[in-house]
Amino acid sequence: MAAGADETASPERPPEERYGVLLLDRRHKDDGRALILYSHDEDVEEPDESAAHEHDADAHEPDEHAAVEPRDGASVNPDKAGEQA
Amino acid sequence: MSVQRFNELRGEQVVYAIDRQDRTFLPSAEHCPLDPTRPGGPQTEIPVAAFQIAVFDNRFPAFEAPGGAAEVVVYTDEHDGSFATLSDARAEALMWVWRHRYEELGARSDVDYVMIFENRGVEVGVTLHHPHGQIYGYPFIPPVAALELAADERLGGCAPCELLRRELADQERLLFEGERVVAYVPHAARWAYEAHVVMREHHASLLDCDAADLRELAVALQTLVRGYDALFERPFPYVMVVHQAPTVDPAQAREHGGHLHVEFYPPLRTAEKLKFLAGSEQGAGTFISDTLPEQTAAALREAIARAV
Numbered sequence: 001m002a003a004g005a006d007e008t009a010s011p012e013r014p015p016e017e018r019y020g021v022l023l024l025d026r027r028h029k030d031d032g033r034a035l036i037l038y039s040h041d042e043d044v045e046e047p048d049e050s051a052a053h054e055h056d057a058d059a060h061e062p063d064e065h066a067a068v069e070p071r072d073g074a075s076v077n078p079d080k081a082g083e084q085a
Numbered sequence: 086m087s088v089q090r091f092n093e094l095r096g097e098q099v100v101y102a103i104d105r106q107d108r109t110f111l112p113s114a115e116h117c118p119l120d121p122t123r124p125g126g127p128q129t130e131i132p133v134a135a136f137q138i139a140v141f142d143n144r145f146p147a148f149e150a151p152g153g154a155a156e157v158v159v160y161t162d163e164h165d166g167s168f169a170t171l172s173d174a175r176a177e178a179l180m181w182v183w184r185h186r187y188e189e190l191g192a193r194s195d196v197d198y199v200m201i202f203e204n205r206g207v208e209v210g211v212t213l214h215h216p217h218g219q220i221y222g223y224p225f226i227p228p229v230a231a232l233e234l235a236a237d238e239r240l241g242g243c244a245p246c247e248l249l250r251r252e253l254a255d256q257e258r259l260l261f262e263g264e265r266v267v268a269y270v271p272h273a274a275r276w277a278y279e280a281h282v283v284m285r286e287h288h289a290s291l292l293d294c295d296a297a298d299l300r301e302l303a304v305a306l307q308t309l310v311r312g313y314d315a316l317f318e319r320p321f322p323y324v325m326v327v328h329q330a331p332t333v334d335p336a337q338a339r340e341h342g343g344h345l346h347v348e349f350y351p352p353l354r355t356a357e358k359l360k361f362l363a364g365s366e367q368g369a370g371t372f373i374s375d376t377l378p379e380q381t382a383a384a385l386r387e388a389i390a391r392a393v
Contacts, residue, residue, distance in 0.1 A: 021181055039138075
């Protein structure tokens, strides 16, 4: 959870996702198309180099609405950034 | 749903996305589908009253799952402006968004190549003026990416690394140098004011970039586009494309080649004259330019200095 996030948030609210300096809010439009709202959380310290390659497990859970599965063995994709860090 | 046909004479795929024929075309500002949905206002593509950066599946996709992806990236909820006018923090955040989309789309089994791009200006076919870009997830490696991989083989290593080395040695076409990013008009530019913004280090993709890399990349891109706007003192049309490693097998991205860089293809050759792709360019595949890259690089350097 990002610094400053409300830990008393409603349990119905999906877990907050972090990606680098971003906070993600995943939604779906009425017609089913995916929508992601990104915000630059200025209250969160900028990640250092290692943090840039950190992968929040929440951020890599396959979208339950996604029509395409991640590649075998690719997960979305801890190995990719890990090997390139 | 789009369909592909293989053009045997050209050795390339052609995509038929006939639903795009009816896509929204230059709506008035009051009916911009990329504005936020304001209380009492029309429903737009983004059903919130305010946002920073939004990404959504294109309503008129050239590719869609399970045969690729087409996304729209909206840079701001403000209708007026451009990539050049974004705040430093927003431009930097956009680099992170690009990184995130490359990672997620590249991990999909139906996406072999992720192309992040922006078309700016009606001269290059823009249909919506709100500051935005797009992302295509191709279910194959498209010809330009394949040519870059072939260049790696021809040069016996990473082609962008070698070309950057040559430009740094030559100096004549450099636009600016940063600690991590270099911009230049390439030795064999096809467009008068073509420019490449290249990472000094061999980064296959945005996933190789740390926070400082992304920050400097954002600064470099904005420096260039602000220089473009200063060049003829008018909004400067361009196509901006982020070139990265194919994602055929994300775990082996490095082995597939690719060197993160951003290419700009501006159609203007003077303040008011466009370069058209005509007989030689279309029929023979050979660009004929009215300017030398050394001349246009000098003009761009001056424009960038004026814009700072």
